[in-house]
């Protein structure tokens with residue numbers, strides 16, 4: 472793919488500029504955005520159903536999001552975790568209450584991978600275990616520990632000479648083998664309840680419940696990676712709420728800041744005592760700007776009834792968008808996979824020509840919808856009409 476901003480390209484089409492060319496580029500330049508639409512310099516108005524990898528949960532230009540950021544910037548732009556801040560306390564209290572599952576101790580960091588890195592480290596330290604169990608298809612980030620539990624990373628990009636722990640992968644839904652796989656050395660099981668990069672794969676409830684049961688029985692820590700599926704994305708505060716399964720740790724990011732980089736680990740009262748002074752750390756994590764945004768995002772989700780909106784729009788997409796090349800849907804809320812009869816990347820390119828941006832996934836036949844929570848019926852209609860125009 473090329474990028475119209477970069478006039479010069481290498482022979483393979485990768486832009487020649489000062490940015491490391493590690494990302495394939497959408498054939499799209501964005502100059503500004505409002506609501507659920509991206510505006511291009513050529514005057515195109517593109518419906519954004521991808522949200523910058525699931526980040527833009529409130530769309531673009533939400534007035535209360537911007538106001539919270541601006542006010543905090545004027546009041547106090549930064550102090551580290553070594554200094555007590557009311558806004559940090561408020562954000563943690565709000566997040567724990569929003570989740571409502573008793574994961575009442577919060578540690579703010581900066582990215583999804585960093586939250587997972589800390590969760591895995593804590594689990595190893597707590598249990599003395601040397602092995603982590605992960606689920607096939609999962610994506611947990613690109614750092615040493617998070618990458619080690621990411622399915623397919625070894626073949627594609629894992630660069631470290633050794634893993635920080637032993638890793639075993641289980642098949643999603645493979646309940647029968649849990650008792651043998653989760654054993655003496657298992658520090659933790661890490662799982663995305665709704666797998667994102669895999670293609671919006673909602674794991675069976677019985678599988679997650681069985682993981683909960685076996686981890687408790689064995690003394691292993693159950694980590695839900697809700698970096699992509701958390702903070703309202705499924706139409707529930709967290710996928711854990713939707714499934715009725717409470718892990719020991721939830722990690723979350725993306726929608727949590729809705730555009731401002733922030734992530735968090737939320738842990739149970741059983742885990743919390745292991746978070747002692749100096750056991751974890753960060754410079755930027757829990758900064759006042761990030762915390763002001765977290766407080767505002769959660770407040771907006773609640774006061775604008777966005778969980779209900781996510782569930783309604785999700786139901787509409789499932790009802791009206793199995794048309795043209797789409798043969799089925801999967802996932803939850805606005806983390807939806809549209810299964811396509813032909814390569815999803817072709818359907819994605821054709822939709823973009825019709826001014827709709829969607830995502831692909833690790834499954835070549837699944838198009839990923841990660842729409843803002845403020846999506847309206849008219850936008851769903853725009854998608855279904857566009858799909859109906861495409862070859863089946």
Ligand SMILES: Cc1ncc(COP(=O)(O)O)c(C=O)c1O
Nearest residue numbers: 582583584610611612667698699
């Ligand atoms: C489920 C999940 N976990 C972790 C990550 C990594 O997050 P980050 O890119 O913020 O490090 C991602 C990113 O896509 C993700 O989808």
